[in-house]
Amino acid sequence: MKLSRRTGKVMPSLKDAIRSSCLKDGMTISFHHHLRAGDYVLNDVLHTCTELGFSNLTVNASSIMACHTPLVEAIRAGVVTGIECNFMHASVGHAISQGLLANDVLFRTHGGRPAALESGTAHIDVAFIAASASDPEGNCNGKEGPSAFGSIGYAMSDAVHADYVIVITDHLMPYPLTDVSIPENLVDAVVVCDSIGDPDRIMSGTTRITRDPIGLLIADYTARAIEACGLLEDDFSFQTGAGGTSLAAAAYIGERMRKLGVTGSFASGGITGLLVDLLNEGVFKSLADVQCFDREAAASIRKNPHHVEISASRYASPQAKSTIVDRLDAVILGATEIGTDFSVNVHTDSNGMIMGGSGGHSDTAAGASLAIIAAPLVRARLPLIVDRPQTVSTPGKTIDLLVTQYGMAYNPKRRDLHDCLTGAGLPVFSIEELKEKAERLTGKPRLLKNEGRIVARVIGRDGDELDVIRAVHK
Amino acid sequence: MKIQKKAHAGTLESGDVLVTVMPSDTLTIEIQSPVVRQFGDAIERSARDVLDAMNIRQGAIHLDDQGALDCTLRARLHTAISRALMEEDDTADPSGKDGNTVVMTE
Incomplete structure (x- = not known):
């Protein structure tokens, strides 16, 4: 038989x-x-x-990535009439911002x-x-x-x-x-x-440490601020993005931890080869990995049992019984704009065109004890700090500290950070002072307001609508 | 003053501006900039300031801006015009480089 x-x-x-x-x-x-x-x-x-x-x-x-431009054709052909995503690259985002899609894009985290x-x-x-x-x-x-x-x-x-x-x-x-x-x-x-x-x-150009002296200065301030806040102790946990400045900050933090003889608990997020090196060196005990940014990370997760694969739900779902992001001591994040209330835009560019999205920005900002925005005060004549960002991607109440190359500003709800930061000799200002500093360099930009129809809605991690994105007509 | 010949100053690096000035019977200013919606008027005002100060009434001015600060913009435009006003002999550069002769050996 x-x-x-x-x-x-x-x-x-x-x-x-x-x-x-x-x-x-x-x-x-x-x-x-x-x-x-x-x-x-x-x-x-x-x-x-x-x-x-x-x-x-x-x-x-x-996420909608740079290689997904055929999506634009599928929209034109009527095959696709709706998009829900956590991030949208400019290659598709610009078409959406010009009103290509019949329905509103739903941005989540x-x-x-x-x-x-x-x-x-x-x-x-x-x-x-x-x-x-x-x-x-x-x-x-x-x-x-x-x-x-x-x-x-x-x-x-x-x-x-x-x-x-x-x-x-x-x-x-x-x-x-x-x-x-x-x-x-x-x-x-x-x-x-x-x-x-x-x-x-798979490995995009973002996963390299910056060599730009401004980026390195911001990274240095960021690492020193984390140390000044007393976080660099055993079982420290943190996350950074894959931007060059964030990676440089991660490298500096690793350096400080080695010097202090501190062993961290975990690093999470999109994982890069730099974090793999810190794991292999014993600077961190484990990595919680929802996405690998480069081949070093992909090779490590396959063979190292302390490099742990996690679901998006365990990573950051506000519906879950507990998550990784709620265990984070510090997170280092970027911004295209930050409001004087610390609310952050990572969805739209200076003209209001879609070119990004929250990804895990809002989730880690909400979860981490110290949520840091690390970004240059001026980019191509545009000041980072504005009265109100064009798009609110992450609510200001979840951001604790802004670090720029000209100094840092803590959120007034975190007045407890004042003594730690000034005590360590770090340059501390109010966010309004930093805004003035920038505008003395750039001049005051004319305020833009897009009056077009709504093309996208930003859904906060709790499910409520945080903001809308309007069409930009050239 | 009238621009007699084509001249450049600046680069296309982020935070800089590439200025090109050319002879023309009228005065035209062309501004290309990623921040034209926020700073277009300010860029034009600064350009006119420099042109007035240098007494330029005719010429085709092209600004390929990459987000230059105002001081950079003024300096680049000033330099481009100065180059355009120079006599041929003044600009003759034996090294073929930008006014400096650099010799490097290993």
């Missing part, structure tokens, strides 16, 4: 998988952005949906997105999950195979909450895959394609 075994869920093609999902016009499809600027999957799926004649779809993606899925505020009909390795039943990860990208954290909530889950991989492995990030019990179909992305472009 011969045993008959299941053959698995592998579909002959992406088209067949989409047909099997019973996708209909008007439904929502989802994507994750761990392949960053190298992702092929979102474009391939939209192309196939266009061929199959779908219309009126909503794309719910953790990396924690707000899984929270909306958990509460049912947002719904995914079909999730497309790019996996660098999968077995025929859909046990999958982002750690193995030629297109390995590391953590698959943002896709975990999609796998749990979507009605239908399609795993797309370019590396089919025998059943059972052992290092499983998303398990088979959540997966409906598997598609094998030639390539899910370009691994060389």
Whole structure:
């Protein structure tokens, strides 16, 4: 007698998988952005949906990246009429700002997105999950195979909450895959394609330490401020973005910790090779990784058990019973503008055009004990500090300290920081004084007001509308 | 004063401005800037100030601004015009570089 075994869920093609999902016009499809600027999957799926004649779809993606410009064509063709995301690169954002999309874009945060899925505020009909390795039943990860990208954290909530889950991989492995990030019990179909992305472009240009002396000065002040606040003790935990200044600050913090003989608890967030080095050196005990920014991070998460993959929900969902961000001592964040009430814009550029999004900005600002904005006081004649930012991405009440190359300003609700900072000899001003300093250099910019129709809504991590973004007409 | 020949000053680095001045029978000022909506008027005012101070009534002035501060803008425009007003002999530069002869050896 011969045993008959299941053959698995592998579909002959992406088209067949989409047909099997019973996708209909008007439904929502989802994507994750761990392949960053190298992702092929979102474009391939939209192309196939266009061929199959779908219309009126909503794309719910953790982020829209620079490589996703075919989305603009899909919008023009009526295939896509709605977008929900946590970040949108200017390549698509500028088209949205000119009023291309019929419906308002919904911007959430990396924690707000899984929270909306958990509460049912947002719904995914079909999730497309790019996996660098999968077995025929859909046990999958982002750690193995030629297109390995590391953590698959943002896709975990999609796998749990979507009605239908399609795993797309370019590396089919025998059943059972052992290092499983998303398990088979959540997966409906598997598609094998030639390539899910370009691994060389997973690492974007942002993950290098700045060599700009202004950036280095800001980083130095930031590290000294964290030390002055008494945070550099054993079990210190922190997060930085992947911008050059943030990375330089991380390097300086690591240096101070070595000198002080302090062992940190964890570093979280998008993980870079720089944090991997600090882990391997023993400066931090572990890394909590929702997304790998470079190949060093992707290689580390595969082999180091202290480099831990976490879901977006565990990272930052305000609906979760507890999260990583609530355990953060300090976070270092960027800003395109900051208001005198410390509210921060990371969504729109100086002309009000969409070029970013919160990502984990609001989540970590809300969670961390010390939320720091580190940014140059003037960028190409534009002052950082304004009366009110064009878009409020992160509420001012969650920001504790602003650090610039001309000095720092604490939020008046954190008057307790005054003595620590001045005691350490750091240059402390009020935010209004820093604003005046900048305007003495630049002159006062003319106030812009976009009167166009609403093109996007910024949803705070608690689910309330924080702000709206209006069309910009050139 | 009338601009006699084409001259440049500045660069296209962020925070700088590339000024080009050319002969013309009328006075035209062309401003290209990422901050034109916030500072377009201020840039034009400063340019006219410099032109007036140097007594320039004719010329085609092109400002390819990369977010230069006002002092930078004025200095670059001043230099470009000074270069445009120089006699041919004054600008002859044996090194082919910008007024300096630099010799480097290993």
